[in-house]
Amino acid sequence: MTKQKQPIKEALNPSTTFKLQQSLIEWYEKNHRKLPWRETKNPYYIWISEVMLQQTRVDTVIDYYHRFIQKFPTIKDLAEAEEEVVLKAWEGLGYYSRGRRIHLAAKIIMDQHDGRIPERYEAILALPGIGPYTAGAIASIAFQQPVPAVDGNVMRVFSRVFHLQEDITLMRTQKHMQQIGEKVVSHRNPSFFNQGLMELGALICTPNFPKCLACPLLQLCKARALGVQEKVPVKQKKPKQKERVMEMALIYKKDKILITKRPKEGLLGDLWGLPGIEQEKDLKAGRSIELELLETYAIKVSNINYLLKKNHVFTHIKWHMLLYEMKLEEEKEIDYPEIKWVNKNQLKLYPLPTAFKKMIPFTE
Ligand code: SF4
Known part of the structure; x- marks a missing residue:
């Protein structure tokens, strides 16, 4: 107490x-x-x-x-x-x-x-x-x-x-x-x-x-x-960190990859990153991101292949990130959210949080 x-x-x-x-x-x-x-x-x-x-x-x-x-x-x-x-x-x-x-x-x-x-x-x-x-x-x-x-x-x-x-x-x-x-x-x-x-x-x-x-x-x-110097300061234990499994997409268009601007509100708001979504438990691996691309970004993909897994720890949340490489089939124009196709050099111009840098092959 x-x-x-x-x-x-x-x-x-x-x-x-x-x-x-x-x-x-x-x-x-x-x-x-x-x-x-x-x-x-x-x-x-x-x-x-x-x-x-x-x-x-x-x-x-x-x-x-x-x-x-x-x-x-x-x-x-x-x-x-x-x-x-x-x-x-x-x-x-x-x-x-x-x-x-x-x-x-x-x-x-x-x-x-x-x-x-x-x-x-x-x-x-x-x-x-x-x-x-x-x-x-x-x-x-x-x-x-x-x-x-x-x-x-x-x-x-x-x-x-x-x-x-x-x-x-x-x-x-x-x-x-x-x-x-x-x-x-x-x-x-x-x-x-x-x-x-x-x-x-x-x-x-x-x-x-x-x-x-x-x-x-x-x-x-x-x-x-x-003799109690290591017993102070008194500090309440931190609440347990939440864990999230995130699916992310690596989609190429020639030498460019797709990046998206994250919503203003929420984690890493207004920064750029790979398209990603929390994995839905009832869906098979890779399906959550496939649906997200279609429903949010009007992008149809095929040949979804699992590439790698990495973790990233934020203050209260830990992301288990799964990266899927996939083929672009079809893309429609959208006004929102913002997306960009960027090559290696153009990518350097965007604020890219470390979590995404870990996942993009040519940023490390
Ligand atoms: S202030 Fe810290 S380091 Fe200094 S005597 Fe006290 S417990 Fe030890």
């Missing part, structure tokens, strides 16, 4: 807070990783890196970050780009709604803020796709504002240092963590303080086997003193 919010007033006395700030800032100065977005004070670049880092590993983000800011060096360049071009630059990072919101926010910054990211935390927070963590990171790192930036790593550190046993998947716990952040954030150097907390969570206070003996907060840490 989830424990109630615990009073931590006594833990947040001025002397503890001072030691926490000083130890973290000193540790961060000496130990932080040299990452490209830490070498800049440009709020736009910091913003892009923070959004990319949500749910994506640092190693993966580095290349994407360089490519993205090379392609869109200013907010103006980003705001003026076509959405499909922005999504193409986002291709492979997943969570495409992040790319879409960045694009929308860039347009708002151009229209309402003279092309500059606003400095005030509340104004940053009002932009699309920017939550309290990202707003706090931009305001503190780029503008030295004493506001917290509380992400999963920071919640883990707080839970352990103050021995909080609240379930961190709950909204009320996240609000409580934000309040703790507001109380402890350094006014002298909010940038290094916040980055120090994040870095500590990433390198030292890791989910499993925290390296307490190398930790600058060892003397302050209540969970460590009680």
